[in-house]
Amino acid sequence: MERNNQGRPVRLGLVSMAHLHAYSYADCLMRLPKDQAEFVGIWDENEERAKENAARRGTRHFRDLGQLLAEVDGVVVASTNRRHEELVLAAVEAGKAVICEKPLSINAESGARMVRAARDKGVPLFTAFPVRFIPVVEKARELIRSGRIGRVLAINGTNHGQMPGGWFTDPEEAGGGSLIDHTVHVADIIRWMLGAEFTEVYAEYDRRLYDIPVEDCAILMMEVEGGVFATIDASWSRPRSFPFWGDVTMGIQATGGVIRLDAFGQTMTFYSDERMRPSWEFYGENADYRMIAEFARVVREGGPTQLATGLDGLRAAEVAFAAYEAGRRHQPVKLELVQI
Structure with missing residues (x-):
């Protein structure tokens, strides 16, 4: 082009x-x-x-x-x-x-x-x-890539949110539920930070919160090239009354330090008599x-x-596809990446 x-x-x-x-x-x-x-x-x-x-x-x-x-x-x-x-x-x-x-x-x-x-x-x-454009995520990547915190050993990530309803709960239109919806953001930033591919995935997922035809909660455990262990909690576990839509968080353990990252942590609490519940208003940079x-x-x-x-998007989605397979089998699945 x-x-x-x-x-x-x-x-x-x-x-x-x-x-x-x-x-x-x-x-x-x-x-x-x-x-x-x-x-x-x-x-x-x-x-x-x-x-x-x-x-x-x-x-x-x-x-x-x-x-x-x-x-x-x-x-x-x-x-x-x-x-x-x-x-x-x-x-x-x-x-x-x-x-x-x-x-x-x-x-x-x-x-x-x-x-x-x-x-x-x-x-x-x-x-x-x-999420790649959130300043704290950019800073965490800089610290990892520069070697300032040593060799990364393990990462635990979360992407919780509210159940979106509509076509998001239609397996034909969405391809799944909370697992495919919320795994890919964290999988992408792990790949982006480490410059490495996922090699193995184990997952469990289920409907625990809503009467819908797709899963509303999932937990993934993964290995990344270089021996890094990672987990992702991908769920629609935030109720409508929760003061914010959800989160993206990461705990990064390395040989020379620890990073605790809350991508949407810049909030102030707002009380409204119209809503009759508090809300967390985000004041950080607009990543979109x-x-x-x-x-x-x-x-x-x-x-x-x-x-x-597009290839980054495919690689992140392949983690979710492998997680579905692992959940069906109830055993770890080796990631076999599609050749482009």
């Missing part, structure tokens, strides 16, 4: 508003400096939803996906998980850069097809992992905005980036 080097703002579009994160991405696209990026418009399988959200943000809605793709340099895909491949491949075939919501795919073969298509077409494909702004920059200028690639 040719970089936009004509001095004009890069043209970006949003493909689908099905995912909860799409609303944040739409707001981020709207906030980008106008001399750097133009939010061309929204296509959605639900035309009324596209029309309403485009009008709210002062942009256009498109009835035809091809028309949107003809007018942009890159797109953000935020559909249901099942539709990622269809929509990513349409954008790639049109020669447009893509950043796709996580998980990249609902099975390894689907993810591999996307990554190969982007590679063969020479089109940038990224996965939406905004930093990620979308970096996507716009890369589409405009090219060059190195800390955005997660």
Whole structure:
């Protein structure tokens, strides 16, 4: 894909508003400096939803996906998980850069097809992992990569959240429940911090909290190249009354020190008589905005980036796929990564 080097703002579009994160991405696209990026418009399988959200943000809605793709340099895909491949491949075939919501795919073969298509077409494909853009996560990676805390021995991570409902609990549309939804963020930052692949996974998952057709809690135990042991608690265990949507935390034990990381720890407690319950209001940097702004920059200028690639998204998702297999077997599973 040719970089936009004509001095004009890069043209970006949003493909689908099905995912909860799409609303944040739409707001981020709207906030980008106008001399750097133009939010061309929204296509959605639900035309009324596209029309309403485009009008709210002062942009256009498109009835035809091809028309949107003809007018942009890159797109953000935020559909249901099942539709990622269809929509990513349409954008790639049109020669447009893509950043796709996580998980990249609902099975390894689907993810591999996307990554190969982007590679063969020479089109940038990224996965939406905004946790990479949280300053404390960046700092932890710097401390690990510089060797300041010695050799990492073990990592325990959590990604708890509220049960999102809707299509997220439909195994056909989502590909699973809390395990696939919440494993991939932490799996990605472990890979990004260590520069190493997972080699073995054991997991247990179940429905313990809600009467839904997918799992609402999961615990993963993994080995990483170099002998690092890691765990991830991936669950929808936060009730509606909880003061914040959830968390991303990590405890990193190394030969020369320990890191305790709370990615969303910058909160203040807010008491509202309207809500009749306290809430934790986050005042840290907006990681979604930093990620979308970096996507716009890369589409405009090219060059190195800390955005997660499509392959990064596939590798993180493969941890979740292996975890499902391990849970079915009730025994550890060796990770056999798809060759690209």
